[in-house]
Amino acid sequence: MSGHSTYEPKTGFERWLDTRLPIIRFMNDTALDFPTPKNLNYWWTFGGILALMLGIQIVTGIVLAMHYVPHVDYAFNSVERIRRDVNYGWLIQFMHANGASMFFLAVYVHIFRNLYYGSYKAPREVLWILGCVIYLLMIITAFMGYVLPWGQMSFHGAVVITNLIGALPVVGKSITTWLWGGFAVDDPTLNRFFSLHYLMPFVIAGVVILHIWALHVPGNNNPKGVDVKSKADTVPFHPYYTVKDGFAICVFLLMYATFVFYMPDVLGDAINYVKANPLVTPQHIVPEWYLLPFYAILRAVPNKLMGVILMFAAIAVLFILPWLDTSKVRSMRYRPTARLYLGIFFLACLVLGFCGANPPDQPILGHEPSGFMLLDADINSIVWLSRIGALYYFAYFLLVMPILGLTETPLPVPEGISEPVLSHPAAAPTGAAAAPEKRG
Amino acid sequence: MSKMLRKGLALAALGLALIGGQAMAASEADEPRAPSGGWNFDGPFGKFDMAQLQRGYKVYREVCSACHAMDLMYFRNLGQKGGPFYDPKYPNPNDNPYVKSLAKDIQVKDIDNDTGDPVQRPATPADKFPAPFPNEPAARASNGGALPPDLSVISKAREGGPSYIYSLVGLGFNAPVPAGLTVPAGKYFNPYFVGDVSSAWHGKGPAPKGGFISMPPPLAPGKVTFDDKTPSTVQQQAKDVAAFLAWAAEPKQEERKAFGLGAMIYLFLLTVIVYFSYRRIWRNVSH
Structure with missing residues (x-):
């Protein structure tokens, strides 16, 4: 789809520049005339929303860094000073803190859209892997950013997570000490987290450029999951998708603004308004909402090292997803059974999130444990619920995806974006279903 | 709860055994x-x-x-916009005479400029x-x-x-x-x-x-x-x-809400305008 350029330099300067650095041609071909399937729905607007959120986080972050003091004695108060004494500091700080949540909300929608419409499948594997890299970098960045206000949860969250590295055999302890810059989470840790928190977004921006590059080689997937056949299937990105993305961005900003202006603290933990105190451990140490499912997987395993491995595996498994899914049909519009399993997967993620937010031995039903111990924990406890959730999480990727693609009978897939399903002879209502290996 | 579970949980999430042990015991x-x-x-x-x-x-x-x-x-906070003793006549709260008099009643620690000795002096609006x-x-x-x-x-x-x-x-x-x-x-x-x-x-x-x-x-x-x-x-x-x-x-929470109202109205109007632009631009595309 990319390749041919529609750009024609109009002025003398443009012609001069075009033979030296064809940057206007590049911008034109990637952001204006780029042919885009005409049937993209609103789930496809989250890429633009994510680009905007990255921009907002970088801009607000740069301003915050002008006022923030990365020192254990001053960090907490400097954040409060930004809110109290810096002109519009409250706005910038709340935008940044809530922006992280909005960023993750958008990335989760973006990921689930991929899972539903099979956008990770050939020829978009590299595009998907780059997306996974961005997601991993986002998690690392958000974690370090959460440490910076130096509240109770910042500090103790940092202690818990950095200690996980210590579970590695032989080298664990040395690596942890190296990460901390000392023998505990302290001033050197805060300083390096600040430095890296400032660096990472630019690394993300770099990978985003690769992500967009990898998108522009095969072009967008679309809700039907079939390849673009002709120019009639596409519209130029501008103005068609700039305006559609623009509308979605406005709606998203309305929601974002509701949080920033009317409930800026609702997504955070009250205890992070208490200055970090290494000697007082909060009763419940929980990460921000967007990391709760991984936290639940970590706690589901009785062995610390195995828990850490499984938690990282939960993200690592995403990288090999294109090769785990054996179905050649991209869009789940034509895979009703797969749709059901994906629905349960979504539910499992929510359940894991719930488990991550609650203490492990809290009963699920009623207020009392059942009294029946299954192996090491009461059957009526968060531990077992998170184990069921974690089991399904991995089973979905490692069992459902490979097996279902080979065994299911997908619905007839349309030949092209512009043609309806029934116009195709193979899809005549005689019950002749498309073979699973038939490429949509 | 068994000792094993406690140990397991402690290993699983460090320090979280504390939660495990106490979560059910009221709190x-x-x-x-x-x-x-x-x-x-x-x-x-x-x-x-x-x-x-x-x-x-x-x-x-x-x-x-x-x-x-x-x-x-700081005492000046009492006289800033939205504060308990804000007076529009004194946009700079450090000039607010009422805040000054409130501060004056409180003694704060300072260093004597000539001798370097610690002294007590009446607070000013600029003091914590x-x-x-x-x-x-x-x-x-x-x-x-x-x-x-x-x-x-x-x-x-x-x-x-x-x-x-x-x-x-x-x-x-x-x-x-x-x-x-x-x-x-x-x-x-x-x-x-x-x-x-x-x-x-x-x-x-x-x-x-x-x-x-x-x-x-x-x-x-x-x-x-x-x-x-x-x-x-x-x-x-x-x-x-x-x-x-x-x-x-x-x-600054009153300022936050007031600013928010303007921002919400602006965003809402922008959303409406962009929506109609979207409908107009896409009117001839069957999709």
Whole structure:
């Protein structure tokens, strides 16, 4: 789809520049005339929303860094000073803190859209892997950013997570000490987290450029999951998708603004308004909402090292997803059974999130444990619920995806974006279903 | 719960065994209650009642400040826009004569410029609220080992916010101690204080919700005389100081809401315009 350029330099300067650095041609071909399937729905607007959120986080972050003091004695108060004494500091700080949540909300929608419409499948594997890299970098960045206000949860969250590295055999302890810059989470840790928190977004921006590059080689997937056949299937990105993305961005900003202006603290933990105190451990140490499912997987395993491995595996498994899914049909519009399993997967993620937010031995039903111990924990406890959730999480990727693609009978897939399903002879209502290996 | 589980959990998530061991053992408190009529600063259009903030400041100054610091507060904050003593005639709160006189009554530590000796001098609006104790050990020593928390952002640092503060100091101490509960010496039972009283419980049924707090009942009828003749009941004092602390936790929250209204209207109009542009641009595309 990319390749041919529609750009024609109009002025003398443009012609001069075009033979030296064809940057206007590049911008034109990637952001204006780029042919885009005409049937993209609103789930496809989250890429633009994510680009905007990255921009907002970088801009607000740069301003915050002008006022923030990365020192254990001053960090907490400097954040409060930004809110109290810096002109519009409250706005910038709340935008940044809530922006992280909005960023993750958008990335989760973006990921689930991929899972539903099979956008990770050939020829978009590299595009998907780059997306996974961005997601991993986002998690690392958000974690370090959460440490910076130096509240109770910042500090103790940092202690818990950095200690996980210590579970590695032989080298664990040395690596942890190296990460901390000392023998505990302290001033050197805060300083390096600040430095890296400032660096990472630019690394993300770099990978985003690769992500967009990898998108522009095969072009967008679309809700039907079939390849673009002709120019009639596409519209130029501008103005068609700039305006559609623009509308979605406005709606998203309305929601974002509701949080920033009317409930800026609702997504955070009250205890992070208490200055970090290494000697007082909060009763419940929980990460921000967007990391709760991984936290639940970590706690589901009785062995610390195995828990850490499984938690990282939960993200690592995403990288090999294109090769785990054996179905050649991209869009789940034509895979009703797969749709059901994906629905349960979504539910499992929510359940894991719930488990991550609650203490492990809290009963699920009623207020009392059942009294029946299954192996090491009461059957009526968060531990077992998170184990069921974690089991399904991995089973979905490692069992459902490979097996279902080979065994299911997908619905007839349309030949092209512009043609309806029934116009195709193979899809005549005689019950002749498309073979699973038939490429949509 | 078995020892094995405890050990397993400790390994699984470090330090989380603490949660595991205590989560079921109560740590519950009564749901904080807002005063009747709610808070007038609640909601997207809520605003602080200036008279209430002034009364609340008086309660803090005459009662709470004996033990509790407010490290993030400066006297000038009292006269800034949205503050208890804001006067439009003095956009710079440092010039506000009322704030100046409030500050002057308080002594703060300083260094004598000529001799370098530590001295006491009357505060100015540019000064911080002075802390009642020089350091944490001193604060603990004067309070039976307990540390009175800093109140600057306490309203954000506790679940329930101002309603929690109101319930704790305005309602909780009036609640009768349940029969069968042995209150340790130097402690006070408060149903709104998060804690675990099960080890001191000898009555029937489950232990009552609440905890033992080291702070003696701080308020009493008539303890603070309000300049605006508002009857000085315990609940009134509690309500007013909770409102003051809610303001102090984020002095710019009125500005935030006002700015938000403009931003929401702007975004809404923009959304409508972009939506119709979208419909117009796409009108000839079948998709």
